Amino acid sequence: MSTQTAESASRAGAEKKSSTGVIEQEAPETVDLKNLREEHEAAKKDQTSRVEDQDRAALVELYRLMLLIRRFEEKSAEAYSMGKIGGFCHLYIGQEAVAVGAISAVRTDDYVLTSYREHAHAIAKGISPEAVMAELFGKAGGCSRGKGGSMHMFDKDVNFLGGHAIVGGQIPLATGVAFATKYRGTDQVTLCFFGEAAVNQGAFHESLNMAQLWKLPCIYICENNQYGMGTSQERAMSLQDIAQKACAYEIASEFVDGMDVLAVREATLRAVERARKDYLPTLLEFHTYRFMGHSMSDPGNYRTRAEIERHQERDPIKLLSDSLKEKHIIDDQTIEEIEKSVREEVERAVRFADESPQPAPDELYTDVYANPITAGKRQ
């Protein structure tokens, strides 16, 4: 992994912390700008080779959706610092290609479950930015009526089944959703997103074992952003090749560049086909990076500015816009128009969230039970 070179080199040098806590440091010699540019060019070459057979409108939509999510998350950060969003707030900036690419490969009636870093998946699956922002604001107009918050978004209408905040907790759940679709004999598939740190949980291993044992149409998507909160993958995982772990369960797996939305989409399409036709699970490892802290309260003192900047050179949105420009699919004017429209969409979401009422006080006691029982009252 080339990042290891960058890190070990940078950690050897003098460190100084910025106001955000991120360790300020010059980019080490091993990753000079020339190298970064070359890497970007190589990734672009790889991505443009995938552009050929794609529908133009679909490509532009992938770009629009990634940009919408980026601007949405930037606005979330702003709203969090203004106190409009409470609790934890885990931003997705840097990882947009994964949620957008993978979810673009499934139908509306397919299922998605994910972790607590889920604003992007919710929007990509079809929940309106208004309903997501209102949920973040703790308002009645939120997709969970203000009772779930940042980490618990749900929408039954688009089969978005959460939003789960115990690391790895969604993995057995998604396995069960896939079990239910096979039980009913439908051809729906289930996408289950989780970070690389969840791979160390027993829930991951128990689920993959059952999924292959019973041939369940679940696609396990590991978003390897290289850090479980502040602990780097190499400090937490003995075998760091996550895709290889699928061998333990005889599950098909792929290691994919998670900064390339088209590579993500293609790999997911292959897994979807396997799931729909043959009820087979797949493990996909998408290598990605979060540009922000673990959550809004993360001082970020476990990685260097140089490391972050190095990954920002592989920004999935910039990569796609460069590829699409090179192939003359979009030009600067279209990019500007998209930028303007997503900013407006995010502003509308904030306005909606601001104007949405708080949940009524009696909502405190609703939804505890589907069949509430007044004990002792004979029916």
Added chain:
Amino acid sequence: MAVITMREALNQALREEMLRDENVFLMGEEVAAYQGAYKVTKGLLEELGPKRVIDTPITELGFAGLGVGAAMAGLRPIVEFMTFNFSILATDQIINSAAKMLYMSGGQFKIPIVFRGPGGSAFQVSSQHSQALESWFAYFPGLKVVMPSTPADAKGLLKSSIRDDDPVIFIEQERMYGNKGEVPEDQEFTIPLGIADVKREGTDATIVARSLMVPAALKAAEALEKQGVSCEVIDPRTIRPLDIDTIVESVKKTNRVVIAEESHPFCGVGAEISSEIMERAFDYLDAPVKRVSAADVPMPYAKNLENLAIPTVDQIVAAVREVTYLDE
């Protein structure tokens, strides 16, 4: 009415509900080919097939979570724990997923699932296999907790639990699987959750008992009758939601209460019932509420020590004599 064992009554409930609704399926360790570690699921694989009756690997967290996910997608799973001791591995999915899903999704995802199996003490199976965990589960809003004490209650309450749209923790008692009793054969026989049953009427003292302690309390009441003390025995049957009204009504009549339970006393269900009585019927009490609980130690293996750890009929008799001041 036929006289059958609690094991057979539970089996009938499972069979009838699975035949009634094809969304109901049963999974757990050794429930299918082996016919159940305690034979509660005997014959179900043969009759209902491997799609509906599923042997799992020993992977409690995994299959408990799989069950909750299947419930989110509209099925009605029955998840058997070979014993509730192993549910400890699955508590993340029971508590963090099943109990809270409806609430945190703003009412969108109900979880109609039953987690069932034997709990409490068995026969010399020592510390890790002899635990009464009802107070753990009863602590959480979103869960319902049921503990039957007779074959008829077992059947009627299990059928209601399977039909219920919320996650139900259904704790059987291993020592009671062979207990016999009359059980209605009507396929629509159910017992609503949240309703206590007065197992014996009396006037001088109330004994609140659940599960294994119900037959013990009834024996104690018989012995006390001969000593001139008339005891009312109340079995809440559902621990959450708790039918406190029936208990309080009895306390207002008898003015004296003993709570018999197989669990540890500290933070137990008995402590909760005692507190409720204090809050609702303090002025009616003629003596402090008395608990008879398991010894506050891990369950020992040695037969004599195990006998000392589990509450006995004699201890319940002594407790009733204490609250009625008979020995003063």
